[in-house]
Amino acid sequence: MGLKNDLFLKALKGETVERPPVWMMRQAGRYLPEFMAIKEKYDFFTRCQTPELASEITVQPIRRYGMDAAILFSDILVIPQAMNIHVEMKPNFGPYLPNPIRNQKDLDSVIVPDVHDTLGYVMEAIKATKEKLNDEVPLIGFAGSPWTILCYCVQGQGSKTFDKAKELCFTQPVVAHELLQKITDTTIAYLKAKVAAGVNAVQVFDSWGGMLSPTDYQEFSWQYIQQIIDALKDEAPVIVFGKGCWFALGDMAKSGASALGVDWTCSARNARYLSGRKITLQGNFDPSRLLSPPSEIKKMVHQMINEFGKDSYVVNLGHGILPNVPVENAKAFIDAVKEYKQN
Numbered sequence: 333m334g335l336k337n338d339l340f341l342k343a344l345k346g347e348t349v350e351r352p353p354v355w356m357m358r359q360a361g362r363y364l365p366e367f368m369a370i371k372e373k374y375d376f377f378t379r380c381q382t383p384e385l386a387s388e389i390t391v392q393p394i395r396r397y398g399m400d401a402a403i404l405f406s407d408i409l410v411i412p413q414a415m416n417i418h419v420e421m422k423p424n425f426g427p428y429l430p431n432p433i434r435n436q437k438d439l440d441s442v443i444v445p446d447v448h449d450t451l452g453y454v455m456e457a458i459k460a461t462k463e464k465l466n467d468e469v470p471l472i473g474f475a476g477s478p479w480t481i482l483c484y485c486v487q488g489q490g491s492k493t494f495d496k497a498k499e500l501c502f503t504q505p506v507v508a509h510e511l512l513q514k515i516t517d518t519t520i521a522y523l524k525a526k527v528a529a530g531v532n533a534v535q536v537f538d539s540w541g542g543m544l545s546p547t548d549y550q551e552f553s554w555q556y557i558q559q560i561i562d563a564l565k566d567e568a569p570v571i572v573f574g575k576g577c578w579f580a581l582g583d584m585a586k587s588g589a590s591a592l593g594v595d596w597t598c599s600a601r602n603a604r605y606l607s608g609r610k611i612t613l614q615g616n617f618d619p620s621r622l623l624s625p626p627s628e629i630k631k632m633v634h635q636m637i638n639e640f641g642k643d644s645y646v647v648n649l650g651h652g653i654l655p656n657v658p659v660e661n662a663k664a665f666i667d668a669v670k671e672y673k674q675n
């Protein structure tokens with residue numbers, strides 16, 4: 333493949349490395365002044381849909397900090413948009429879907445689109461990004477898990493409980509499963525197209541998986557993620573990040589995924605134990621800890637690497653970076669990994 337820095341792909345394969353690779357979830361985001369300069373001029377979906385902008389935003393954090401992987405600037409909600417569900421991104425509010433899916437009739441208008449027609453701009457953004465990256469570091473493509481996408485489609489906006497999404501699952505399970513399957517089919521085609529366009533790995537974000545009980549997780553989230561892994565794993569390494577899903581690490585480790593994301597509420601020791609010690613883990617620095625002084629961040633990062641072990645490990649945050657993190661603190665996080673020496 334000829335990448336100049338293949339540390340990330342090595343770690344996904346469990347190969348021995350000098351130091352673990354590092355990237356940050358939401359690394360292309362509002363904590364970067366150069367991102368804010370573009371955000372002032374173009375609305376959210378214009379940034380996603382314009383390959384020149386999306387590729388520029390993707391490489392901004394790489395230029396500034398030199399992470400070991402880039403993640404394509406886009407959003408998980410481009411999938412429902414392509415499925416004929418209206419999605420808006422309201423400033424200072426977040427995602428807003430004015431016509432949420434609440435019954436069979438609503439579901440009937442939801443389509444499984446041709447991803448090349450509806451999401452061709454993402455593939456163009458990947459090609460533009462690959463050119464800008466010039467084979468320096470691998471590029472990660474991503475999608476939301478079917479359950480996490482359902483949460484927004486049914487709730488119609490962000491939520492602390494996603495009560496309406498859960499209500500649909502528990503009162504109209506046939507409708508919920510049909511929606512989940514449509515999202516799964518679209519997501520598989522989408523991620524395959526992303527791999528064909530050039531991404532080197534894919535990550536599935538199950539950001540709201542932790543809203544479900546372990547039993548409901550199997551029924552409404554995990555079985556659909558497993559379908560995605562089965563369909564993708566021979567084409568690219570798959571990373572599954574389930575926020576709050578420590579209880580599923582055992583099943584996840586047997587799934588054919590290459591790596592599992594862990595949030596900061598699960599210790600390294602417990603995550604290694606639950607996942608059976610073989611699979612690569614990714615995480616799990618508390619994003620708010622990037623508000624600590626840089627010297628403290630560095631100490632904590634070194635301790636985190638020692639706890640996970642330098643091999644079969646990808647340094648990351650336990651969820652996305654917060655907008656109010658000072659740029660020098662994000663730098664301390666990345667630099668700490670690059671300076672890491674095993675003791």
Ligand code: CP3
Nearest residue numbers: 357358359360361376403404405406407408426537539652
């Ligand atoms: O990681 C990266 O740098 C790539 C870019 C990326 C974005 N969204 C850009 C974005 C990724 C990987 C996502 C995934 C995403 N989007 C998730 C899963 C990951 C997670 O953090 O849990 C979810 C749940 C969404 C849905 C979404 N998009 C929300 C809830 C919001 C608004 C809340 C917020 O943080 O403001 C968005 C908007 C969004 N997506 C922004 C960015 C940089 C901020 C708004 C903007 O730039 O105008």
